Amino acid sequence: MRKVFQAELHQIGEELIEISTLVTEAMEKSVRAFAGADVELAQEVIAADARIDFLQNDLDERAIDVLALQGPVASDLRMIVGSLRMSASLERMGDLARHVAQLARLRYPSTVIPASLTATFDELAELDILISHKVTELLETRELASVTDIQSAKARISELHGSVFKAIASPDWNESAATTVDVTLASRYFERFGDHGVSVARKVSYLVTGQWQPEGFMV
Amino acid sequence: MRKVFQAELHQIGEELIEISTLVTEAMEKSVRAFAGADVELAQEVIAADARIDFLQNDLDERAIDVLALQGPVASDLRMIVGSLRMSASLERMGDLARHVAQLARLRYPSTVIPASLTATFDELAELDILISHKVTELLETRELASVTDIQSAKARISELHGSVFKAIASPDWNESAATTVDVTLASRYFERFGDHGVSVARKVSYLVTGQWQPEGFMV
Numbered sequence: 001m002r003k004v005f006q007a008e009l010h011q012i013g014e015e016l017i018e019i020s021t022l023v024t025e026a027m028e029k030s031v032r033a034f035a036g037a038d039v040e041l042a043q044e045v046i047a048a049d050a051r052i053d054f055l056q057n058d059l060d061e062r063a064i065d066v067l068a069l070q071g072p073v074a075s076d077l078r079m080i081v082g083s084l085r086m087s088a089s090l091e092r093m094g095d096l097a098r099h100v101a102q103l104a105r106l107r108y109p110s111t112v113i114p115a116s117l118t119a120t121f122d123e124l125a126e127l128d129i130l131i132s133h134k135v136t137e138l139l140e141t142r143e144l145a146s147v148t149d150i151q152s153a154k155a156r157i158s159e160l161h162g163s164v165f166k167a168i169a170s171p172d173w174n175e176s177a178a179t180t181v182d183v184t185l186a187s188r189y190f191e192r193f194g195d196h197g198v199s200v201a202r203k204v205s206y207l208v209t210g211q212w213q214p215e216g217f218m219v
Numbered sequence: 220m221r222k223v224f225q226a227e228l229h230q231i232g233e234e235l236i237e238i239s240t241l242v243t244e245a246m247e248k249s250v251r252a253f254a255g256a257d258v259e260l261a262q263e264v265i266a267a268d269a270r271i272d273f274l275q276n277d278l279d280e281r282a283i284d285v286l287a288l289q290g291p292v293a294s295d296l297r298m299i300v301g302s303l304r305m306s307a308s309l310e311r312m313g314d315l316a317r318h319v320a321q322l323a324r325l326r327y328p329s330t331v332i333p334a335s336l337t338a339t340f341d342e343l344a345e346l347d348i349l350i351s352h353k354v355t356e357l358l359e360t361r362e363l364a365s366v367t368d369i370q371s372a373k374a375r376i377s378e379l380h381g382s383v384f385k386a387i388a389s390p391d392w393n394e395s396a397a398t399t400v401d402v403t404l405a406s407r408y409f410e411r412f413g414d415h416g417v418s419v420a421r422k423v424s425y426l427v428t429g430q431w432q433p434e435g436f437m438v
Contacts (some may be wrong), residue, residue: 006432050316064297069294077283081283084303165400168397169396175396177388180387180400181388184400
């Protein structure tokens with residue numbers, strides 16, 4: 001019984017890593033599609049999101065089965081409930097990568113971001129991809145060193161997100177209203193993606209240490 | 220044992236209703252603050268959000284205790300796991316109501332929305348408040364009649380959300396870039412709020428009928 005249970009827990013952990021890996025791939029491709037106005041790549045990300053949704057459902061069903069059949073307690077129970085929360089955050093990250101790809105597709109053959117903000121968005125994209133990689137690493141190793149990197153990356157994302165709105169509000173901004181909308185949404189998608197990454201990191205950190213860090217502490 | 224368990228389940232249900240009621244109040248006040256540039260009311264909503272977050276944590280801890288101590292199975296287990304998901308959606312709805320209030324505070328003493336879109340945003344706000352009331356009703360009664368109303372309201376929100384972007388992209392749009400940003404974000408906040416309401420409704424519907432409705436089916 002105990003052996004089956006450990007195998008089930010292991011399987012849930014593996015599935016989280018698989019979802020996180022797919023999310024990272026999705027964001028990497030979305031960013032290339034977004035920066036390079038590559039509509040085929042955008043289409044690929046949009047189509048691949050169904051697989052992430054499927055895996056999330058599968059993981060959730062598996063977790064509920066383990067709860068029902070094994071009646072876990074203490075740290076195992078928290079691990080399983082934590083996995084349900086992490087799968088929800090990862091699924092949402094997949095959606096946000098898809099939203100970025102959808103913006104790229106909508107504006108094809110133009111690029112979404114005007115030249116004045118290309119460097120900012122390149123950095124936002126890099127930070128999101130970094131967070132996504134670090135989240136996978138954290139799920140694999142449970143080494144909490146990654147948590148600090150994820151938090152620092154998110155702090156920088158918040159700064160950049162703020163700077164986008166400052167740029168738009170400045171008198172020098174003379175882009176079309178449609179571009180203003182795109183930039184606003186894109187910046188928010190990148191910011192939310194990073195934020196969900198932090199949620200996953202906080203959850204892993206809690207499961208490893210048993211200490212819940214309040215949200216304010218993490219930023 | 221069974222009696223304690225039923226009392227615990229009942230308590231979780233009551234707490235969901237309490238959170239949903241607070242979310243509705245938050246959105247009602249936010250909308251008044253937003254439409255009437257009422258900074259004090261906005262401040263009230265922003266401060267009250269901590270209570271929603273507290274109740275969500277409390278509910279989650281309670282649910283995990285029930286899982287650990289009572290080892291529920293079958294429909295009770297799904298109810299508890301479903302409650303964890305619903306509390307997460309409701310907490311997010313509270314955040315979105317707070318974001319609307321924050322926009323109102325940021326632009327005070329001006330209003331956020333230009334005259335040309337006031338009617339659209341009034342309707343968006345009304346629909347969100349309707350959804351929020353219906354969600355509370357659904358949690359109280361488990362009468363699935365509300366689910367259809369929630370879905371219809373969300374379908375209309377999606378239309379209005381689309382019409383906002385059409386208005387911005389039209390040649391008649393001559394608002395400032397800052398207003399364009401505000402309108403974009405506000406429309407997205409109202410749209411997301413409704414979407415989370417639909418998530419809660421789908422979850423209740425699933426718990427009552429045992430039938431999961433795929434997302435596409437609901438919109």
